[in-house]
Amino acid sequence: MSELLRLNQFSVSFRTYAGEVQAVRGVDFAMREGERVAIVGESGSGKSVMTQSIVKLLPPPAYIKGGSAVYRGTDLTALSFRQLKQFKGKEIAYVFQDPMTSLNPTLKVGRQIIEGIRAHVSVTTAQARERAVSLLREVGIPNPEKRFGQYPYQLSGGMRQRVMIAQAIAMQPKLLVADEPTTALDVTIQSQILGTLKRLNEDQGMALLLITHNMGIVAGMAQRVAVMYGGCIVETGGILDVFEKTLHPYTRCLLDAVPRLDEDGVTPLTYIVGTPPDMLNPPAGCPFAPRCEQSMRVCFSEMPRTTVREKGHAAACWLLDRPQRAPAETIRGRRTG
Numbered sequence: 001m002s003e004l005l006r007l008n009q010f011s012v013s014f015r016t017y018a019g020e021v022q023a024v025r026g027v028d029f030a031m032r033e034g035e036r037v038a039i040v041g042e043s044g045s046g047k048s049v050m051t052q053s054i055v056k057l058l059p060p061p062a063y064i065k066g067g068s069a070v071y072r073g074t075d076l077t078a079l080s081f082r083q084l085k086q087f088k089g090k091e092i093a094y095v096f097q098d099p100m101t102s103l104n105p106t107l108k109v110g111r112q113i114i115e116g117i118r119a120h121v122s123v124t125t126a127q128a129r130e131r132a133v134s135l136l137r138e139v140g141i142p143n144p145e146k147r148f149g150q151y152p153y154q155l156s157g158g159m160r161q162r163v164m165i166a167q168a169i170a171m172q173p174k175l176l177v178a179d180e181p182t183t184a185l186d187v188t189i190q191s192q193i194l195g196t197l198k199r200l201n202e203d204q205g206m207a208l209l210l211i212t213h214n215m216g217i218v219a220g221m222a223q224r225v226a227v228m229y230g231g232c233i234v235e236t237g238g239i240l241d242v243f244e245k246t247l248h249p250y251t252r253c254l255l256d257a258v259p260r261l262d263e264d265g266v267t268p269l270t271y272i273v274g275t276p277p278d279m280l281n282p283p284a285g286c287p288f289a290p291r292c293e294q295s296m297r298v299c300f301s302e303m304p305r306t307t308v309r310e311k312g313h314a315a316a317c318w319l320l321d322r323p324q325r326a327p328a329e330t331i332r333g334r335r336t337g
Contacts (some may be wrong), residue, residue: 001032004175004207005054006157010067012046012053015060023049023280025231026067028306031224032102033174034205036198036237038222040212040254046231047211049176055084055092072174090120093168095182095197099160103152109163110136110148110311112320117170120289135166139196158189169200176200179211215258219243227251230277232288237313247315250288286318 012024016236023260024046031037039047054069054076057161069076069092076084087324093308096102113132115122118312123131128296139162159183168176178197182190198221201208210221218225219239226236227250246252256270277283286292289299298318307320 003033004031004033004035004072006030006068006070007050007054008068008070009051010053011065012049012058012062012068013065014062016280021282021297022065022282023062023279024053025282027231027233029226029233029236031207031209034099034201034207036201036208036210036221036223038210038212038218038225039228040215040218040225042213042276043230044279045228047228049177050228051151051179051209051211052094053170055088056081057094080220089116089168089173090171091173092177093171093173095161095164095176095178095181096167097183099157099164100152100166103160105152108149108151111156113163113167113170114168119310120171132166135170139163139166139169140192141166150164156189157185158193161185161189161193165193165196165200169204172204173206173304175209177209177211178293180213181210182212182214190217197221215254227254229280231279232287232316234286234288234317235315237309238311241309241311241313245309245310245313247313247320248317249292249294251315253291286316 007027007029010024010029011022014021014023014337027050028205039051041047049058049062053062053064054124056064064077067077071087076087078272093257110129110132113135114125114128117128117131133144133148136147141147141162147155148157152163155163169299174195181197182193185193194217197210200206210217212218222239224236224238225242227242227248228234228235229250235251236243240252243255243267246255257272259269272291277287283300285298285300285302286295286304289295292299296318304318305321306314306316308314
């Protein structure tokens with residue numbers, strides 16, 4: 001599979017009265033055509049800001065501070081908003097987490113899908129209607145002819161999310177970005193929505209970039225995963241490598257915090273002590289250092305370099321950079337060497 005998207009030192013900030021909020025800091029990331037990749041991390045880690053900034057969906061005060069976002073050979077950061085129109089919807093489409101705020105409550109869902117189709121191709125209303133009904137059927141909405149003429153409030157949460165997916169795939173984009181697509185849905189509907197996305201990926205060869213904080217969804221959906229923290233990607237690799245041969249302490253903490261069915265129910269749940277970094281004043285070193293039980297002095301002063309292991313499994317952690325480690329460093333009275 002050829003490369004579809006590559007971010008090089010991609011940085012996004014917000015101008016605020018308090019100063020510059022550095023939401024995304026020097027991200028390097030790539031995905032191939034037809035691939036399913038998950039971006040996982042706590043709320044505020046920069047997942048949604050990074051993906052929405054690829055086609056400049058975020059209005060000011062957000063701005064791309066530096067780097068490039070190369071999509072099939074074209075640097076999207078160098079394009080004007082007018083030039084980006086040919087990529088939005090037709091090449092890169094988005095499914096957002098809350099369909100009630102993404103769908104217009106005053107318009108019937110069928111009309112909203114038709115508007116999206118006619119914005120990109122020259123077709124008659126009848127042709128667009130036929131395509132819209134077909135899309136509703138394709139994403140698993142029962143009785144699509146009836147649902148076509150209903151308002152968003154008349155549909156269940158799962159159906160509204162399917163309408164969003166139908167809108168997104170109307171022009172058969174090469175990349176579908178699903179931002180927390182199962183938020184606030186019960187587990188049965190979650191499974192159905194994720195199954196629909198996976199089927200579209202397999203049947204149409206549409207690359208899927210899934211944003212989530214649910215490690216269970218990552219395990220069941222993704223082929224590769226990128227873990228974000230403090231505006232940086234701290235670990236990336238194949239799903240089995242990241243889950244079974246975890247390199248970064250933050251990834252290990254996320255996995256340890258997932259409740260297990262085989263536990264006795266008495267043992268307290270594991271959680272990550274501390275709070276995420278203040279992106280108004282991001283740390284000079286590893287953003288996870290203040291919360292990491294294995295942190296060393298160098299972790300607080302210098303950003304770790306990315307170490308690549310087999311099969312492209314990589315992480316940015318000083319623990320992997322053995323030559324740089326002092327033989328017996330101690331942090332907070334704990335010997336780490």
